[in-house]
Amino acid sequence: MSGPAPGSALVEARGVVKRFGGLTAVHRLDLTLWEGEILGLIGPNGAGKTTLFNLLSGQFAPDSGKILLEGREIHHLPSHRICRLGLARTFQVPRPFLAMTAFESVLVGAQFGRRVPGTSASDTAERCVALTRLEPRRNAPVHSLNLAERKRLDLARALATRPRVLLVDEVAAGLNPTEVRETVGILREVHASGVGIIYVEHVMEAVMDISHRVHVLDHGATIAIGTPGEVTRDPAVIEAYLGRSAGP
Template sequence: MSEIHLKCEGVWKKFGGFEALRGVDLEVKKGEILGLIGPNGAGKSTLLNLINGVYSPSRGRITFEGKDITGKKPHEICKLGIARVFQIPRPFYEMSCLDNVVTAIVFNSQADRNHAERRAAELLEFVGMKYPNRSPDEVTLQDKRRVELARSLACNPKLLLVDEYMAGLNPGEIQEASELLKKVNEELGITVIWVEHVMHAIMGLAERIVVLDHGLKIAEGSPQEVVKDKQVIEAYLGSAMEIMEA
């Protein structure tokens, strides 16, 4: 059996009286791409926020590489090797794309400027960014996402949490972005948990899919198993398919 990289056991998150997650168990295998899907408000981003320490679980336990990381702060979790790619890139617009990545490297490793610049240029090349010297407001959404991805790779993560990487991209860009996530996984050996609403992309790339609905895990399995699951079709895929076909 393959090694478990990250484990969530009975994880709950309450916001006041509202239960956003209700006892979710999750096992992520080392080296896999795990897809996390479900309707709006299901708790997907909240689960990522618990894993990278933006929130603490109300109950339950999260372990990474066998270590309990429950309730640790985001910078501690980042140091342990978990990075996050946010849906909405928030670069520093007053500096170039390259300097955005340099800043992330210096922040994470206290590397000297020359070393950080070389590493940032390598990372931007790896993600296919052709305009490293432009400001983030002079590049497309796809390129902003590339920069966001390069920034998240600055801490040399072993596990990457990706939230709706495809949102707002056109079909050609979605194809390129899929290839890039695959390259991150295969060439860098990074485990990926990927939240996505673009069904054909996630079904084509993720080895396993976990489905959340109203804070509960309602299904898990291969993409082929999950698309046939009655509960999943009722809760999510029925409407997701209609959206895809519209």
């Protein structure tokens, strides 16, 4: 494998299969995230989006197929090694360290994530707390944060690991429109700092607004890939997904 070149793939899934008992959650899936890209990942419930995230971040091992991060095979590595190579994720339901302060939980990612020479863990943590607008709650115990704050904290913890690739799982779900806009703004800043993003989201407004390309899954397989404009016109997508949820 050669190293990454400009415009090369940050993340590649090749023929990835994951079965749970008799159920095939992800079926021979190919997916690419290019350098400098925000890739939307959408599909109806049970399409395999979160399973794919679990595969990419090393929580599950694929039954077959390969996953590459900047050209390097990662599908056999434990989660913490994948994180240290530069892939971080957030959770659909935030999983904060409840007995820590907000700053301490960001510090976990900053200290144990990807090593970047010349940066200190506490500086990185401060920067991520600021980026996610959590300064006022910096020293608050995590259990006292509300949902929107916990989602931003989860994002801050992931960013503190200094990822090359960030997997964002439904960060807008359950937020009000103002909070959604604020979150999308944060993701734009993250992207502008050179991080590739794969973004799973049910809030169409958010994902269509920010994604360069959208990858649509249904029953664990790809049904469409294209720009937001292209996929929303794709009959297969309308049939599988948008047709069922679009309003009048």
